[in-house]
Amino acid sequence: MSKPSRAIRGRVLTFNDDPQTAGSAAHEFIEDGLIVIAGGHIAEVGEAPALLAKLPDSVMLDHYPDGLILPGFIDTHIHYPQTQVIASYGAQLLDWLERYALVEEQRFGDPGHAAAVAGFFLDELARNGTTTAAVYCSVHPESAEAFFAESDRRNTRMVAGKVLMDRNAPAALQDTAERGYAQTKALIERWHGKGRQLYAVTPRFAITSSEAQLEAAGVLLREHPDCYMQTHLSENRREIETVRALFPWAENYTSVYDRFGLLGPRSLFGHCIHLEEGERRLLSESGSVAAFCPTSNLFIGSGLFDLAKARDPAFPLRVGLATDVGGGTSYSLLRTLAEAYKVLQLQDQNLPALEAFYAITLGNARALGLEDRIGSLAPGREADVTVLDAKATPAMAHRCERIETLEEELFLLMTLGDDRAISATYIAGERRHVRSGG
Ligand SMILES: [Zn+2]
Structure with missing residues (x-):
């Protein structure tokens, strides 16, 4: 088992099933979450304060306080x-x-x-x-x-x-x-x-x-x-x-x-x-x-x-x-x-x-039949991660002032969002894209 190398902190959203059939039990949302990465895979996902307390100082920490962290x-x-x-x-x-x-x-x-x-x-x-x-x-x-x-x-x-x-x-x-x-x-x-x-x-x-x-x-x-x-x-x-x-x-x-x-x-x-x-x-x-x-x-x-x-x-x-x-x-x-x-x-x-x-x-x-490897944030999955920013443009930030729920934020992202709303992208645990100026 590899040692943790990196951790990503922010608001974590992932799915374990299809919301169309499984309803609200299909997704998990952690307001202050942490994803711990080891050897290109996800080692742990959970509440940031509890997980941070046991992480060695050598682990690189990327913090996106407003960011919404999803599977790639x-x-x-x-x-x-x-x-x-x-x-x-x-x-x-x-x-x-x-x-x-x-x-x-x-x-x-x-x-x-x-x-x-x-x-x-x-x-x-x-x-x-x-x-x-x-x-x-x-x-x-x-x-x-x-x-x-x-x-x-x-x-x-x-x-x-x-x-x-x-x-x-x-x-x-x-x-x-x-x-x-x-x-x-x-x-x-x-x-x-x-x-x-x-x-x-x-x-x-x-x-x-x-x-x-x-x-x-x-x-x-x-x-x-x-x-x-x-x-x-x-x-x-x-x-x-x-x-x-x-x-x-x-x-x-x-x-x-x-x-x-x-x-x-x-x-x-x-x-x-x-x-x-x-x-x-x-x-x-x-x-x-x-x-x-x-x-x-x-x-x-x-x-x-x-x-x-x-x-x-x-x-x-x-x-x-x-x-x-x-x-x-x-x-x-x-x-x-x-x-x-x-x-x-x-x-x-x-x-x-x-x-x-x-x-x-x-x-x-x-x-693609790859759900045991990618597509969710869970221990054992490959660490492909996308970090979203719902305030990426002036119009989106302005609209956010009236937003109260996760669903509203996601709908804003899918209606007005594009590449500008991608703060960062991780591939097998390596950060391969960071939005410039972000
Ligand atoms: Zn085609």
Whole structure:
């Protein structure tokens, strides 16, 4: 057992369950709390005065008197090669890919470029309080290699994979079923389970993979059952029509992935907006995860994710929340919560603040099946921690004067907050981001 090296003091909030089902017993709040870190893990969490009394003087103490200390945020769907096409104008999904994303991604065969962007991307996540993400790289194995190397150097827990794409894409971005399989296999052997790195087999979506390639993806998952699978599903009407034309034998879009063995509890499906009932059944029965990406769905004009339907007891879906940068418009999971709230408001649904913060911490950890490692502040968990400041801007500080409850403070943070509201971010117990001037 390592000796305590650091302690973080402030107002501590963590979840042990989903407030939507477990109510107020789902969260724990300590007004003057302390998190003690040893060997990159959380050793103790409790009342600050009692824990401080027994800590040796050698322990580094970071005190945030007004700060709200939460588990590091988790993003279940994001593209690291799209940091320079975020905020690209005027297109829906298939045009957006053709005009912007699939042009930009051609740069990532260059390992130097990939490494530089991976560094920027991981810095940007830390600045936004995000400590884990499920990440799409480009089709080039070099892009995944650069990403994992950079993440391993920072000791961040990341899930990532090289995109598989062997048709309906620029020639420079195509692999083949055989090459994609071999490259993925080599990357899994090199990176899956190395330090905090985890691999996701990543067919971009059914339109850009042949049946042979989807078949190979299924083989990879059977050979490596503890790897993830990530892809896109039912985001846009034209996309769905194209899938229908490419796979005339399939009952629906989801059944294409099902046919090749790509559904399951470690499978993450971005968007899931226009699902038919049969698709909900397939996803529900396989324990697959739907990633709700509100800023992207609004920006690309894809549609509104129906959370109530996802919770339908007939076919309940596991749901993760995600930014989907660069179709999404913010790296911030606080901004993402704000847009999720509005997407639900438009459908006469709601998103209470405690449920929202559960979603981007323990909820997303559960979506990734990593709840025994990350997503909560409890002894034994990896020490990924985000410190929030509800008075980050003059408008927020002004609004705070009328705030009386924790729920009101959280709702302010998710409605007006962004990267400016992140005071500090800790990754495996190391402070990797401190807000300047804060
Ligand atoms: Zn995406």
